[in-house]
Amino acid sequence: MGVMEIISVIFILVGVLFMLLAAIGLIRFPDFYIRNSASTKAAILGLGMILLGTGLYYNRVLIFTELLAIFLFIFLINPLTSHIVARAAFKTKVPFWKKTNLDDIKNLEQEGKEEKKDS
Amino acid sequence: MSIYFILLSVAIGILFVGLLLTMIRFILGPSLPDRIISLDLLSSILIGILALYSIVSGVDSTLEVALVLSLVTFLGTMIFANYLLEKKKK
Numbered sequence: 001m002g003v004m005e006i007i008s009v010i011f012i013l014v015g016v017l018f019m020l021l022a023a024i025g026l027i028r029f030p031d032f033y034i035r036n037s038a039s040t041k042a043a044i045l046g047l048g049m050i051l052l053g054t055g056l057y058y059n060r061v062l063i064f065t066e067l068l069a070i071f072l073f074i075f076l077i078n079p080l081t082s083h084i085v086a087r088a089a090f091k092t093k094v095p096f097w098k099k100t101n102l103d104d105i106k107n108l109e110q111e112g113k114e115e116k117k118d119s
Numbered sequence: 120m121s122i123y124f125i126l127l128s129v130a131i132g133i134l135f136v137g138l139l140l141t142m143i144r145f146i147l148g149p150s151l152p153d154r155i156i157s158l159d160l161l162s163s164i165l166i167g168i169l170a171l172y173s174i175v176s177g178v179d180s181t182l183e184v185a186l187v188l189s190l191v192t193f194l195g196t197m198i199f200a201n202y203l204l205e206k207k208k209k
Binding site for chain 1: 121122123126127129130133134136137138140141143144149150152153155156157159160163164166167170171173174179182183185186189190192193196197199200201203204206207
């Protein structure tokens with residue numbers, strides 16, 4: 001077991017633990033919006049570490065390029081889809097958790113109504 | 120079989136546990152957006168499993184499958200979110 005393999009297995013195990021944390025957060029949190037935040041952030045970090053560990057094991061330029069492409073897609077696309085799904089859920093009135101503080105959202109809705117009246 | 124591959128097998132096992140938890144949320148999910156984000160996380164975990172499986176089996180082309188999977192998932196999630204918004208308009 002060389003030095004590169006030790007470093008790569010450390011990265012892979014930490015990344016796998018983060019993926020498991022994302023899944024636990026998805027199943028344990030009380031509300032769609034909190035679940036969305038938890039699963040997206042932990043999944044990006046965990047997947048990045050798993051891909052880095054895989055690249056360190058192979059230690060070839062071609063494989064690194066391919067893994068970098070996968071990571072870039074995930075890094076750009078995962079926050080984007082998370083935002084879009086959360087926006088669609090808010091517009092279709094998915095219920096919030098009862099302890100969520102909704103004052104800011106009410107202010108936003110009132111501002112939106114006033115703007116519609118003005119225009 | 121060196122200790123490296125045993126640790127990799129443990130990692131794949133942990134990823135499968137995460138896959139199982141995500142599937143439970145996919146089945147339970149009270150609303151449609153819950154199912155959409157669980158599908159998203161499901162594909163992320165599958166990409167991780169494919170990357171680790173390429174080391175264990177020694178087949179490089181599994182990584183290309185992971186690349187295509189990341190692209191297809193993006194389209195699927197965007198279309199589902201669009202469907203939610205369109206359904207609200209009617």
